[in-house]
Amino acid sequence: MSTGGEKGSATTKTPADFLKSIRGRPVVVKLNSGVDYRGILACLDGYMNIAMEQTEEYVNGQLKNKYGDAFIRGNNVLYISTSKRTLADGA
Amino acid sequence: MATEEESAVKEPLDLIRLSLDERIYVKLRSDRELRGKLHAYDQHLNMILGDVEEVVTTVEIDDETYEEIVRTTKRTVPFLFVRGDGVILVSPPLRTA
Numbered sequence: 001m002s003t004g005g006e007k008g009s010a011t012t013k014t015p016a017d018f019l020k021s022i023r024g025r026p027v028v029v030k031l032n033s034g035v036d037y038r039g040i041l042a043c044l045d046g047y048m049n050i051a052m053e054q055t056e057e058y059v060n061g062q063l064k065n066k067y068g069d070a071f072i073r074g075n076n077v078l079y080i081s082t083s084k085r086t087l088a089d090g091a
Numbered sequence: 092m093a094t095e096e097e098s099a100v101k102e103p104l105d106l107i108r109l110s111l112d113e114r115i116y117v118k119l120r121s122d123r124e125l126r127g128k129l130h131a132y133d134q135h136l137n138m139i140l141g142d143v144e145e146v147v148t149t150v151e152i153d154d155e156t157y158e159e160i161v162r163t164t165k166r167t168v169p170f171l172f173v174r175g176d177g178v179i180l181v182s183p184p185l186r187t188a
Contacts, residue, residue: 031179033179037180042103042106043101043102043103043105044102044103045102045103045104049102049103049104050103051102051103051105051106055182067116067180067182068182068183069106069182069183070180070181070182071103071104071106071107071180071181071182072103072179072180073136073175073178073179073180073181075176076179076180
């Protein structure tokens with residue numbers, strides 16, 4: 001019963017809980033192809049389809065494209081990571 | 092559920108629904124890009140696009156200088172059925188300002 005190490009506020013227990021908790025946060029989404037998308041996570045669904053805002057597309061670390069809104073099909077997603085970075089910073 | 096808010100984006104596919112009859116940008120596998128008017132779609136992201144411009148990007152290596160040569164090939168198609176599994180990203184027209 002001794003489950004120490006809860007880090008403060010949001011007690012996320014499952015991956016799905018984590019995903020719910022990061023809506024509206026700045027995230028980095030990496031695809032299987034290696035392309036990164038940085039932006040604000042608008043929402044996502046059970047397929048890991050993702051809607052993002054203010055999305056920036058990075059290929060090999062270089063900014064290649066910007067999208068106001070972007071839908072990413074879930075099957076391409078390698079990982080979703082929260083980022084502290086706001087916008088326009090480098091890697 | 093009679094009163095559904097049409098403009099609310101609650102799930103990612105709502106973004107696509109709101110783009111119906113608009114010109115969208117679609118990024119596909121194997122370095123293909125499409126721009127066209129979205130006529131219909133389903134949950135797989137199968138899509139019917141109209142007045143489509145397809146851009147195919149190829150990178151060749153020059154035999155002698157080993158330079159990368161990036162080529163883009165464009166073509167237009169009046170109507171296109173896109174199978175959903177090739178889709179990477181869909182972006183509605185830029186709603187700036």
